[in-house]
Amino acid sequence: MALATHLGPTLAVTTVAALLAVTADVGSGRAVLVAVAVLAGQASIGWSNDWLDADRDAAVARADKPTVQGLVTPARLRAAALVAVVLAVVTSLALGPAPGVLLLGVVAGGWAYNAGLKRTAASLLPYLVAFGLLPAGVVAAAPGTPVAPWWLVTAGALLGGAAHLANVAPDLEDDAATGVRGLPHRLGATVSALVAAGLLGAASLVLVLGPAGPPTVLGWAALVVAVPALVVAALAGTERFRAAAFPAVMLLTVVDVVLLLVGGSVLQ
Numbered sequence: 001m002a003l004a005t006h007l008g009p010t011l012a013v014t015t016v017a018a019l020l021a022v023t024a025d026v027g028s029g030r031a032v033l034v035a036v037a038v039l040a041g042q043a044s045i046g047w048s049n050d051w052l053d054a055d056r057d058a059a060v061a062r063a064d065k066p067t068v069q070g071l072v073t074p075a076r077l078r079a080a081a082l083v084a085v086v087l088a089v090v091t092s093l094a095l096g097p098a099p100g101v102l103l104l105g106v107v108a109g110g111w112a113y114n115a116g117l118k119r120t121a122a123s124l125l126p127y128l129v130a131f132g133l134l135p136a137g138v139v140a141a142a143p144g145t146p147v148a149p150w151w152l153v154t155a156g157a158l159l160g161g162a163a164h165l166a167n168v169a170p171d172l173e174d175d176a177a178t179g180v181r182g183l184p185h186r187l188g189a190t191v192s193a194l195v196a197a198g199l200l201g202a203a204s205l206v207l208v209l210g211p212a213g214p215p216t217v218l219g220w221a222a223l224v225v226a227v228p229a230l231v232v233a234a235l236a237g238t239e240r241f242r243a244a245a246f247p248a249v250m251l252l253t254v255v256d257v258v259l260l261l262v263g264g265s266v267l268q
Helices: 007-023 028-052 054-059 074-093 097-115 124-140 150-177 183-187 189-209 217-233 242-266
Strands: none
Touching (some): 007 124, 007 242, 028 054, 028 097, 074 097, 097 124, 124 242, 150 183, 150 189, 150 242, 183 189, 189 217, 189 242, 217 242
16 A cells, blocks of 8 residues: 555655745644645545556556555555545645645646546646645645745746656656557657756756845755756666666756755745
């Protein structure tokens, strides 16, 4: 059941949301509630994905999927996904109407992707919307329900778009064999890598130049690190540089997440 949540991304998104809640001074009790709400939402998205894709995963023998391994049934995943959605609704709305609606928008985006948008040219859209809403929802959970600045929301959306392109890349052939043709499949591996790198680079610029005042030393240092990493990440679509490109993508993502968290502290 843990593996079927897409454990790595689920823990990563939940951790970033929880840390952003801390840096945005949401308060300890509400920060825990944010973490529970986001974790429940992300678990529901992962479980619904493996439930809805069970037949497709079996058709291409996806050995990394618990349903294909026989470790869990689609029916159990369906039940768990629905329970997790209810928990996400309750905990999100317990934070208040504004943060509740924003955080549930993240969940809705994930479910919309799983339910069919992944097969269309609009597959990038739910990632852009959901990851843009995530920091907005976390910031709105702070006392007084503040509004997240444009640069924080924009950077979240850009990171989400890059995550979609990078996440789908290893499964392009399996997806094509079962009729899934989202935006990355239509663009191809090379163009998808270039676009993903561009989105990560744009997120870095927005996070460094967006806040009021001159860029900090950390911001300039981040851009210095980002430039060579960006060049290598753009080569992820080529066989020769694919192995080296993955660490570059991860480095860019970590840099952007650190800047995102620092951006949260600026709001205090």
